[in-house]
Amino acid sequence: MSELTLIRTDSDHTDFRQLVALLDQDLAVRDGDDHAFYAQFNKVDAIKEVIVAYQNDVPVGCGAIKPFSATEAEVKRMFVHPDYRKQGIAAKIVTALENWATETGFSATVLETGKKQPEAIALYQKIGYQITPNYGQYVGVDNSVCMIKPLNAHHQTPNA
Numbered sequence: 001m002s003e004l005t006l007i008r009t010d011s012d013h014t015d016f017r018q019l020v021a022l023l024d025q026d027l028a029v030r031d032g033d034d035h036a037f038y039a040q041f042n043k044v045d046a047i048k049e050v051i052v053a054y055q056n057d058v059p060v061g062c063g064a065i066k067p068f069s070a071t072e073a074e075v076k077r078m079f080v081h082p083d084y085r086k087q088g089i090a091a092k093i094v095t096a097l098e099n100w101a102t103e104t105g106f107s108a109t110v111l112e113t114g115k116k117q118p119e120a121i122a123l124y125q126k127i128g129y130q131i132t133p134n135y136g137q138y139v140g141v142d143n144s145v146c147m148i149k150p151l152n153a154h155h156q157t158p159n160a
Helices: 014-039 089-105 119-126
Strands: 004-009 049-055 060-066 072-080 108-114 130-132 144-150
Touching: 004 089, 014 049, 014 060, 014 072, 049 072, 049 089, 060 089, 072 089, 089 108, 089 119, 108 119, 119 144
Parallel strands: 072 108
Antiparallel strands: 004 049, 049 060, 060 072, 108 144, 130 144
16 A cells, blocks of 8 residues: 655645646646636645645645635645546545644635536535535636535534
8 A cells, every 4th residue: 555645835846836737737628718717816826835645755636725714715726646536635635734724723615616527526525515606706607616614623522
């Protein structure tokens, strides 16, 4: 069994930038004519909270969060290399991002994905995200699917 390692870094990290380049190539194909619209919201300069996943020292996936509001962090730039999909890596990256958001004081995470990424929608729903009305720049954008997940700063147990 190969070992998965997650590191915390920022958007200047070389492996993150290489994975994002692959992500953008994938999205350009999926989104077609809509790609330029989405690309303007996916700049990675100055993102301070980035996770890069490594399997046996090979960079295989990434994700990031950035502040969206006073209480919400937005999950951005989620990607797992096609050769490493269906292994639970994306869920581990999202969980690590959620933990980081909680540590940073956020009480929820939001994200935007597209109707042309059905596997992403299924993954997010499986790990607790709920579809919410489109927010911000995605209001009125038919292809966009916006989601939200409340974060529990402390996993509360029922009183005995």
